Amino acid sequence: MTEFIQLVLAGTANGCIYGLLALALVLIYRSTHIINFGQGEMAMFSTYICWSFLNAGMGYWVAVPLTLILAFAAGIAVQRVLIRPVQNAPELTIVIVTLGLYLFFNSLALWIYSGVPKPFPLPTGIRQASWQVGDIFIIPYHLFIFAVLITLMAVLYVLFQRTKLGLGLRAAAAQPASSRLVGINVNWMLALGWGIAAAAGALAGMLSAPVVQLEPNFMATILIFSFASATLGGFDSPPGAVVGGIAIGNIVALGGRYIEFIGTQLDIVLALVVIVAVLLIRPAGLFGRQVVQRV
Amino acid sequence: MGRLTSSNSSQAILSARDITLRFGGLVALDSVSFDVPAGKILGLIGPNGAGKTTMFNAITRLYRPQAGEIWFGQTNLLRLAPHEVPRLGISRTFQNLALFASMTVRDNIRVGLHARTKADVFSQALRLPWVGREERRAEQTVDEVIDYLGLRAVERHPAAGLPFGTLKRVELARALVARPKLLLLDEPAGGLNHEEVSALGALIRDIRERFDVTILLVEHHMGLVMSISDRVVVLDFGKKIAEGTPDEVRRNPEVIRAYLGVEA
Amino acid sequence: MEFVRSFDYRRNWFFPLFVVAGLVWLLAEPAKLDAIPAVGDLIGPFAGMAALLSLVAIGTVIAAYLLRPVLDRGPQAERALRWVGYGLIIAFFACMPLYVEAIPHASMLKMTVAIQFMIVIVGLNLLTGFGGQISLGQGAFFAIGGYTLAIGFREWDMPWGWSLLIAPLIAGVLGFLIGIPALRFKGPYLALATLSLAVTVTPLAKKFEEFTGGVQGVAMFGKLSVPFWQDNLDRFFYYMTALLALLVFVLAANLRRGRFGRALIAIRDNETAASAMGVNVALYKMTAFGIAGAFAGLAGALNGVVIQFVSPDQYSPLLSIRFLVGAVIGGVATINGAIIGGLFQQFVPDVTVSINKSAPDAIQAIILIVVMYTMRHGVAGFLQETWRYARSGLRLRKPGAGGTAVVETVVVVEREEVVIVRQDGGGAA
Numbered sequence: 001m002t003e004f005i006q007l008v009l010a011g012t013a014n015g016c017i018y019g020l021l022a023l024a025l026v027l028i029y030r031s032t033h034i035i036n037f038g039q040g041e042m043a044m045f046s047t048y049i050c051w052s053f054l055n056a057g058m059g060y061w062v063a064v065p066l067t068l069i070l071a072f073a074a075g076i077a078v079q080r081v082l083i084r085p086v087q088n089a090p091e092l093t094i095v096i097v098t099l100g101l102y103l104f105f106n107s108l109a110l111w112i113y114s115g116v117p118k119p120f121p122l123p124t125g126i127r128q129a130s131w132q133v134g135d136i137f138i139i140p141y142h143l144f145i146f147a148v149l150i151t152l153m154a155v156l157y158v159l160f161q162r163t164k165l166g167l168g169l170r171a172a173a174a175q176p177a178s179s180r181l182v183g184i185n186v187n188w189m190l191a192l193g194w195g196i197a198a199a200a201g202a203l204a205g206m207l208s209a210p211v212v213q214l215e216p217n218f219m220a221t222i223l224i225f226s227f228a229s230a231t232l233g234g235f236d237s238p239p240g241a242v243v244g245g246i247a248i249g250n251i252v253a254l255g256g257r258y259i260e261f262i263g264t265q266l267d268i269v270l271a272l273v274v275i276v277a278v279l280l281i282r283p284a285g286l287f288g289r290q291v292v293q294r295v
Numbered sequence: 296m297g298r299l300t301s302s303n304s305s306q307a308i309l310s311a312r313d314i315t316l317r318f319g320g321l322v323a324l325d326s327v328s329f330d331v332p333a334g335k336i337l338g339l340i341g342p343n344g345a346g347k348t349t350m351f352n353a354i355t356r357l358y359r360p361q362a363g364e365i366w367f368g369q370t371n372l373l374r375l376a377p378h379e380v381p382r383l384g385i386s387r388t389f390q391n392l393a394l395f396a397s398m399t400v401r402d403n404i405r406v407g408l409h410a411r412t413k414a415d416v417f418s419q420a421l422r423l424p425w426v427g428r429e430e431r432r433a434e435q436t437v438d439e440v441i442d443y444l445g446l447r448a449v450e451r452h453p454a455a456g457l458p459f460g461t462l463k464r465v466e467l468a469r470a471l472v473a474r475p476k477l478l479l480l481d482e483p484a485g486g487l488n489h490e491e492v493s494a495l496g497a498l499i500r501d502i503r504e505r506f507d508v509t510i511l512l513v514e515h516h517m518g519l520v521m522s523i524s525d526r527v528v529v530l531d532f533g534k535k536i537a538e539g540t541p542d543e544v545r546r547n548p549e550v551i552r553a554y555l556g557v558e559a
Numbered sequence: 560m561e562f563v564r565s566f567d568y569r570r571n572w573f574f575p576l577f578v579v580a581g582l583v584w585l586l587a588e589p590a591k592l593d594a595i596p597a598v599g600d601l602i603g604p605f606a607g608m609a610a611l612l613s614l615v616a617i618g619t620v621i622a623a624y625l626l627r628p629v630l631d632r633g634p635q636a637e638r639a640l641r642w643v644g645y646g647l648i649i650a651f652f653a654c655m656p657l658y659v660e661a662i663p664h665a666s667m668l669k670m671t672v673a674i675q676f677m678i679v680i681v682g683l684n685l686l687t688g689f690g691g692q693i694s695l696g697q698g699a700f701f702a703i704g705g706y707t708l709a710i711g712f713r714e715w716d717m718p719w720g721w722s723l724l725i726a727p728l729i730a731g732v733l734g735f736l737i738g739i740p741a742l743r744f745k746g747p748y749l750a751l752a753t754l755s756l757a758v759t760v761t762p763l764a765k766k767f768e769e770f771t772g773g774v775q776g777v778a779m780f781g782k783l784s785v786p787f788w789q790d791n792l793d794r795f796f797y798y799m800t801a802l803l804a805l806l807v808f809v810l811a812a813n814l815r816r817g818r819f820g821r822a823l824i825a826i827r828d829n830e831t832a833a834s835a836m837g838v839n840v841a842l843y844k845m846t847a848f849g850i851a852g853a854f855a856g857l858a859g860a861l862n863g864v865v866i867q868f869v870s871p872d873q874y875s876p877l878l879s880i881r882f883l884v885g886a887v888i889g890g891v892a893t894i895n896g897a898i899i900g901g902l903f904q905q906f907v908p909d910v911t912v913s914i915n916k917s918a919p920d921a922i923q924a925i926i927l928i929v930v931m932y933t934m935r936h937g938v939a940g941f942l943q944e945t946w947r948y949a950r951s952g953l954r955l956r957k958p959g960a961g962g963t964a965v966v967e968t969v970v971v972v973e974r975e976e977v978v979i980v981r982q983d984g985g986g987a988a
Contacts, residue, residue: 379837
């Protein structure tokens with residue numbers, strides 16, 4: 001039982017990170033029906049930028065917000081420069097362009113920072129040692145991740161549901177044509193969506209970097225888990241992405257421990273199984289809306 | 296089982312029996328029954344949202360009705376998969392055009408022959424002699440339809456970008472090339488101008504004679520339906536409210552009410 | 560009246576830029592452009608490729624112009640000329656040993672691998688280009704091919720020739736079966752699902768150590784012999800691969816122009832309409848997956864035979880992505896594009912890896928995005944269009960009176976790639 005709880009704690013912490021990146025995927029998918037295959041690598045590259053800041057002597061609490069702002073701007077730039085021209089192109093074209101993003105950021109990181117793993121520090125003020133409650137060890141950083149996720153969700157909720165800007169963002173995503181008619185700058189809203197997604201992804205990268213090592217491919221596995229999370233939660237539901245992420249985190253943690261065949265090597269297979277199972281049983285995911293096709 | 300119609304001494308080629316189709320809570324078709332007499336033109340009319348196109352989609356199995364039977368000869372169409380329907384000799388056109396945009400006009404029409412040709416993957420990959428023979432025969436059939444509908448000038452042109460009226464003819468050609476026994480036309484006059492509509496009426500009648508085909512026609516254009524249909528079925532809010540010759544239907548008070556929106 | 564497709568200069572705005580970039584390539588050496596910090600190294604490869612493409616395009620125009628007397632005799636002459644073209648391509652590959660040494664960076668082995676890429680890409684062209692089913696998982700089938708050879712060799716001493724038969728069978732059947740869940744996915748979802756297929760290959764191969772040899776892989780160096788061909792095995796493997804590739808191209812081209820190909824394109828363009836025409840959409844998609852899988856499996860087995868070594872890390876997800884990239888750059892909805900795609904995937908990384916270990920991927924990424932903006936139908940599609948342009952008499956504008964109305968719409972629609980022009984019929988009702 002102790003071990004189980006321990007696994008759930010770790011799984012939830014990892015799941016929060018998957019949920020964050022899944023949130024980024026969902027924010028973009030919801031507004032533009034694009035699955036951004038480059039999302040993970042953009043996050044990875046942001047994390048390297050943050051590492052550069054830290055390496056230059058900047059404090060954690062300065063470097064991270066700065067990186068988030070840069071990632072936000074970069075997300076907007078990517079949408080305006082690369083995605084908008086192909087917005088109405090066939091699906092294959094868009095998938096290819098986002099794959100291009102994947103390859104580009106991956107190789108750029110390898111080029112600039114080499115493949116040697118870099119240490120990434122815990123946030124200043126978060127202690128390394130764990131607390132012991134009975135038989136259970138609680139790692140402060142896990143709580144930190146969880147707190148960050150909750151805060152971000154709250155911020156996004158307020159942004160989307162309580163502000164005029166959020167209304168515009170939702171309107172542009174749901175009904176681009178009508179939104180245009182009522183004077184919403186849809187293109188700008190979509191770009192903002194990419195910016196928010198890039199920032200959320202960057203956050204996922206910077207949160208996971210201290211746990212796994214920072215190297216150019218570190219987000220690739222996380223991206224697959226996030227895909228599974230978004231699929232599970234429903235590709236058009238932001239809360240679903242987060243719940244899906246936590247679920248996937250636990251599935252991976254528990255499955256790796258209790259299903260002998262899976263072990264630690266085949267955890268990615270679990271993600272694949274989840275993706276296929278969800279798409280077969282309930283394609284819209286747990287929280288997604290089923291769409292009726294009209295002929 | 297095939298059925299005989301009582302209203303008309305000619306045999307029904309298609310019989311819909313008690314078709315009920317719901318989308319969630321919305322009843323799109325409510326226990327609709329009618330017969331399509333062989334060799335005739337049957338007009339299916341009704342105000343917007345009456346369920347006409349839904350009926351078409353039920354016949355061609357794009358939708359699955361919750362109850363009822365649709366008999367075509369000895370076959371209950373509702374037991375079939377969508378792609379099996381055309382093999383029986385049922386072809387259709389679409390209200391909003393469903394052409395293959397990147398293919399040439401000729402290839403679009405060629406796909407119409409899919410159900411009438413047999414070449415399997417392996418024979419095709421190896422290009423066995425009989426595949427070549429089948430292709431040549433198919434090309435000939437396509438040529439005939441192209442000439443009949445006057446599409447020669449655009450045959451090598453991709454479908455995307457042709458004028459709307461031309462595309463409607465391409466769709467018609469694609470449906471006709473399979474030499475169907477039953478042809479379903481979904482708003483063939485939609486988007487056409489006045490002269491084109493009258494030409495279309497003549498064309499539909501000529502098609503019936505020349506291809507010896509039964510036609511089921513959904514149409515908004517009253518003039519066209521009334522002038523070329525042998526019988527007319529009227530739907531309103533998913534229910535059949537009238538059936539008969541154009542003259543009978545025209546005089547039917549229910550129909551007038553449905554169309555003019557007079558309170559009952 | 561024959562429709563002449565005019566060259567849409569607005570859509571091909573990029574071409575002059577390519578020519579200019581090509582000219583830069585001539586200057587690159589004397590002007591020491593590679594001394595420019597950071598990007599200097601990249602100017603050479605990019606300008607070189609632009610120069611190559613410009614030259615080929617200009618050559619296409621000149622050829623079309625010179626051959627006009629022949630071509631004007633009618634469609635038979637055009638068809639005959641196309642066969643001459645195919646003959647030239649085949650001759651080029653058939654006589655490879657004569658000049659392979661003279662081509663920079665090339666060797667018989669590299670050419671063999673390039674042709675193996677072509678085999679995979681042809682399958683992908685059928686599946687993704689014509690069938691519209693995006694697959695990022697072809698590397699998995701490639702791996703199945705490789706491991707069919709390796710496991711057969713390790714466990715049962717199976718002669719390698721058998722794997723060339725068995726691998727496509729296994730990969731084909733598996734592809735067909737994977738087509739079943741794939742039926743539920745559309746567009747980017749399918750890309751996602753197939754990508755996760757590609758991702759699982761390496762860990763699975765590592766996991767089943769007792770068959771696959773785990774991380775160490777299976778080494779077969781010098782143990783794959785040919786009874787009747789003692790020396791210069793490279794050459795033997797080259798011709799074997801090339802002949803099988805020729806077979807694959809012929810099969811694919813037959814499928815493409817027949818009932819199957821039309822049905823596939825119909826599914827891609829409009830699934831509902833395709834099924835209303837009697838196309839069994841599910842079966843055709845699965846078959847396309849099966850064919851693409853079989854081709855990839857064959858190529859994977861051939862690759863194992865040539866490299867004589869099979870290990871999990873050869874089959875990273877990046878391999879699958881590279882296949883798709885190659886297909887797209889060559890021209891995904893063409894058969895011939897696979898030749899360009901295969902050569903690209905073999906030689907561009909090979910040439911650029913000397914700049915930096917990660918330069919090949921960076922360059923591919925940039926080329927990929929540029930190609931998507933400029934030549935949506937890849938290099939082969941661009942060359943086809945250039946050819947048509949040259950045939951239309953180098954007209955830059957729409958042809959004059961007669962059929963203008965129609966042609967005009969075509970130009971507009973082609974630029975915007977509208978799926979189907981839909982006019983609202985409501986007004987007339």
